[in-house]
Amino acid sequence: MPFSAQPPASGEPYVLSASLDNARHLSSLLRAVHFQDHATCFATASGLRVTVEDAKCIQANAFIQVEIFQEFAVQEESVIFRINLSVLLDCLTIFGTSSLPGTSTALRMCYRGYGYPLMLFLEEGGVVTVCKINTQEPEELLDFDFCSTKVVNKIILQSEGLREAFAELDMTSEVLQITMSPDKPYFRLSTFGNAGSAHLDYPKDSDLMEAFHCNQTQMNRYKTSLLKPSTKALALSCKVSIRTDAQGFLSLQYMIRNEDGQICFVEYYCCPDENITEVEL
Amino acid sequence: MRFRAKIVDLACLNHFSRVINTIAKLARTCTLRLTVCKLYFILSDKVANGGASMWCELSQGNFFDEFQMEGVAAEHNEIYLELVPENLSRALKTAQSAKAVKIKLTNKHCPCLRVAVELPSLSSNSRIVTHDIPVGVIPRRIWNDFREPSVPDFDVSIYLPALKTMKSVVERMKNLSNFIVIEANLSGEMNLKIETDLVSVTTHFKDLRNLPWTSEDGCQSSAQGRDLESMAEARIDIKKLQQLLAGQQVNPTKALCNIVSKRIVHFILLHEDVSLQYFIPALA
Numbered sequence: 314m315p316f317s318a319q320p321p322a323s324g325e326p327y328v329l330s331a332s333l334d335n336a337r338h339l340s341s342l343l344r345a346v347h348f349q350d351h352a353t354c355f356a357t358a359s360g361l362r363v364t365v366e367d368a369k370c371i372q373a374n375a376f377i378q379v380e381i382f383q384e385f386a387v388q389e390e391s392v393i394f395r396i397n398l399s400v401l402l403d404c405l406t407i408f409g410t411s412s413l414p415g416t417s418t419a420l421r422m423c424y425r426g427y428g429y430p431l432m433l434f435l436e437e438g439g440v441v442t443v444c445k446i447n448t449q450e451p452e453e454l455l456d457f458d459f460c461s462t463k464v465v466n467k468i469i470l471q472s473e474g475l476r477e478a479f480a481e482l483d484m485t486s487e488v489l490q491i492t493m494s495p496d497k498p499y500f501r502l503s504t505f506g507n508a509g510s511a512h513l514d515y516p517k518d519s520d521l522m523e524a525f526h527c528n529q530t531q532m533n534r535y536k537t538s539l540l541k542p543s544t545k546a547l548a549l550s551c552k553v554s555i556r557t558d559a560q561g562f563l564s565l566q567y568m569i570r571n572e573d574g575q576i577c578f579v580e581y582y583c584c585p586d587e588n589i590t591e592v593e594l
Numbered sequence: 595m596r597f598r599a600k601i602v603d604l605a606c607l608n609h610f611s612r613v614i615n616t617i618a619k620l621a622r623t624c625t626l627r628l629t630v631c632k633l634y635f636i637l638s639d640k641v642a643n644g645g646a647s648m649w650c651e652l653s654q655g656n657f658f659d660e661f662q663m664e665g666v667a668a669e670h671n672e673i674y675l676e677l678v679p680e681n682l683s684r685a686l687k688t689a690q691s692a693k694a695v696k697i698k699l700t701n702k703h704c705p706c707l708r709v710a711v712e713l714p715s716l717s718s719n720s721r722i723v724t725h726d727i728p729v730g731v732i733p734r735r736i737w738n739d740f741r742e743p744s745v746p747d748f749d750v751s752i753y754l755p756a757l758k759t760m761k762s763v764v765e766r767m768k769n770l771s772n773f774i775v776i777e778a779n780l781s782g783e784m785n786l787k788i789e790t791d792l793v794s795v796t797t798h799f800k801d802l803r804n805l806p807w808t809s810e811d812g813c814q815s816s817a818q819g820r821d822l823e824s825m826a827e828a829r830i831d832i833k834k835l836q837q838l839l840a841g842q843q844v845n846p847t848k849a850l851c852n853i854v855s856k857r858i859v860h861f862i863l864l865h866e867d868v869s870l871q872y873f874i875p876a877l878a
Contacts, residue, residue, distance in 0.1 A: 400793050403769045407795065409762035440759055442797040 329356045329392045329424040332384035336420040336435060338571050339377055340405040343398065345549055345569070345579045346373035348542035352398040353451050356424075357391045364454055365398065370584040371539040372455050373546070381575055392424065394448040396431060404444040408437045424448075457582040459556070459564050466493040466527040467556045468500055472547055472567070474521035478502055478513050479544045482537060486510075488586050489537050493557060494530035500555075504537070523552065533561040534586040543567075546579040561585035595673055595731070597628055597699040600660040607695055610657045611686040612843050613650070613868050618679040619841035620648055620872065625732060625740050628663050628673040631655070635679070636740045645875040646834050649742055656867035666734055673699070674737055676730035677707065685709040685725035693720065705729050743873060746860055748852035749826035751805040752778045754861075757849060760786070761839040763797045768832050770795065773877060776835070777827035778853055780804050780820060788832070805850065826855040828876035838872050846870075 333339055339361075346352070346365045355362040360378035379385045408418050421434040433444040482489065486504035493500055499517040503510060517525040543565055547553060550567035557563055565581040601607045617624065617635045627634040632653055639647035654661045665671035689695050689711040696710045706726040715721040732740075754760060763786060767774055771788035778784040784799040838861060848864040854876075861872045 397792055400770060403766045404793070404795060407763055407766045407797070408759065438756075438759065439801075440755070440797060440799055442763065442795060444793060444795045446793045447791070 325425040325429070326388065327386075327423045328388045328426045329422070330384070330386050331356075331361070331382050331420075331422045333381070333420040333422075334383055335417040335572065336405050337417065338381055338573070338575075338577075339420065340402060340410075341549060341571070342375040342377055342569065342577055342579060343402055343405070345546040345567070346375045346542075347398055347402060347545070348373070350397055350399050351395055351449075352401070353393065353395050353454060355391060355393050356387050358387055360385065363398075366455060367539065369455060370536070372457065372582045373542070374580050374582075376578045376580075378577070381571070381577065389426075392426070393451045394424065394427075394431070395451045396446060396448050400446055401431075404433050404442075404446060405435070407435055407442045407444070408440070455582075457562055457564070459558060459562060459582060463558045464556045464564075465529050465559055466531055467524070467554065468493065468522065468527065469524035469552060469554045470500075470515065471521045471523060472550045472553050474515065474519070475553060476547055479541075479547050482541060482544075483508070483511060484537060484541070486537055488534040489540055490532060490534045491555070491557070491563065492530075492532045493527050493555075495527045496530065499525070499527070524554075531557055531561065533557060533563065535563060535583050536586050539583055540581070543581045546581065550579070595666055595699065596662065596664040597673055597697075598660070598662050599654070599658045599697045601657060601695045602659045602693070604692070606657045606659075607686075607689055607692060609867075611683070611689065613652065614679055614683045614686055615843060616841035616870070617648075617650060618683040619837050620646075621679060623676060623678050624648070626675045626677055626729075627740060628665075628675070630663060630671060638739055639743075639873065639875070644831055644834060646831075647743060647873045649871040651869045653867055670734055670737075672737075674732035674734075674740065675699075675705075675707070676732055677727060681725075681727045682707070682709070685711070685727060688713075688723050688725075699729075700726070705731050743871070746852065746854045746858055748860065749820065749855045750778045750780055751852045752780075752782070752784055752850060753803045753805070754849040754851055755784065755799040755802055757839060757842055757845060759799075761836075761842075764832065764836050764839055767795060768836050772832060773829050774832040774835060775827055775829045776851075776853065776859055777825040778802075778851070779825045780822045783825075785825070826853040828853055828856060828859045828874075829878075830859060830874045830876055834874045838874075 343363055346363060349365050349367050353364045363375045364372060366372045418435050418437040423432040430445045430447050435442045483504040483506035485506035490503040492498060498514045500515040502513045515522060546567040549569045551570055552568040554566040563583040567579045569577045569579060571577060601610060621637040625636040627636060632651055635650040637648035639645050665673055692711045692713055694712045698708045700706050700708045707729050709725045711723045713721040713723060767788045770793055771790050775787040782800060782802040782804055784802055785796055787796045846863040846865050850862050852860040856876050858876060859874045863870045
């Protein structure tokens with residue numbers, strides 16, 4: 314490791330210090346939740362969580378657990394700060410985004426606590442870049458209170474089955490309607506755009522369906538504009554779990570394998586636009 | 595005033611196109627100076643360019659198979675034209691697999707550089723695509739405006755780090771700030787720095803070669819006797835630096851810069867047969 318693990322000679326000790334041999338393990342996950350300029354970072358002994366929200370309706374979380382880091386130390390129970398995610402990403406990718414075989418950017422991240430900037434030390438090929446990013450007061454975040462006991466319907470799909478559907482989502486449709494049911498059509502994505510309505514059905518015995526646990530027929534609508542950013546997470550992932558609760562809140566959990574084969578998660582929570590529990594054909 | 599030239603060799607043609615592409619990235623309009631032996635692309639330091647200036651020199655023999663030039667007068671056997679390099683760049687884009695490219699100065703309705711691209715075709719007749727690029731003829735009385743800029747009395751002269759790395763770093767920094775500080779010392783160290791209310795970023799390059807002190811005419815420059823660790827720095831418009839780096843499609847044989855602290859940064863990029871100098875003034 315090129316960087317010393319000692320705390321600074323003067324000033325406050327670091328409340329958060331972390332090292333990564335490959336900064337892409339962090340930057341690619343952050344890109345999957347980058348739909349707003351600002352993000353809230355939480356660091357605990359379990360690792361790092363980065364949260365982005367919009368319109369009080371949608372929340373995305375990227376989890377980089379402690380095992381991914383070569384070094385991860387948190388001096389307080391939890392460390393929280395708000396930061397400009399666009400700036401953070403530009404700094405993490407300062408040496409470029411293309412991954413040449415055998416080259417990677419090493420990262421060291423240090424934070425002294427409330428009021429201090431986040432320090433990044435990045436190194437590639439003997440060239441060192443030092444970044445100092447100002448942090449802000451963390452804001453109140455939404456709590457979707459989505460726990461497994463409240464889940465009504467759940468399916469797990471292989472991401473490749475959904476990628477095309479989401480990439481080609483009819484953006485002229487204000488809403489994406491998701492139908493989940495123990496009976497036909499089992500799992501249906503519908504849009505209602507200028508050219509007409511489109512329905513995409515996934516039968517429960519499809520090869521792409523890894524798990525199918527639907528107890529009740531639910532039809533919920535979500536604003537397409539809010540869900541579209543989740544396409545980035547879908548593109549990186551190998552599997553996605555789709556869950557809804559009784560109020561129609563949607564949880565999308567993406568399982569992502571990084572370059573070293575380690576598993577990370579990104580999740581998106583979305584409020585329903587309308588809640589239709591009766592089947593409408 | 596006459597000018598006609600022809601390129602037949604495909605490698606020379608592609609090389610010439612790359613040079614024009616680089617020039618097009620640096621200047622919206624510039625001056626083309628034609629002499630018997632050389633072509634020059636010149637941008638003089640007007641306020642409209644943000645004070646940046648450029649001097650690019652090519653030996654015509656390395657590119658053209660035929661080259662005939664008759665200047666405005668016998669004692670001034672040169673032609674100065676004002677043109678938009680992007681127009682020339684676009685014309686040459688159609689020549690990627692050409693059999694030959696002919697360039698001729700014409701004056702049918704207005705002065706133009708006529709670029710005739712001869713393309714391969716299945717029939718016995720060639721296909722020829724002709725582009726007429728409007729140019730302005732620059733009168734001899736203002737030729738003095740376009741003299742080669744003198745090498746400034748620099749504080750530090752240093753070879754640039756790998757352009758690929760410099761390019762990536764400057765591109766990212768451009769998202770964060772409008773200005774960049776470039777500093778270097780005589781111990782082979784160079785830093786690129788940006789600083790705003792939100793963020794400050796510094797990239798440190800080490801183990802670069804410095805050039806010895808003496809300037810072109812053998813006189814010692816102000817670099818002599820300078821403390822080796824002390825940095826010469828200049829704060830410049832980041833877009834100008836990014837354009838210079840983005841325009842380098844092929845790695846130059848030599849790339850270096852001279853810094854006059856708080857005044858100007860002078861970049862010299864040398865390829866086998868093309869030399870490009872780019873001057874970026876320092877801002878307050």
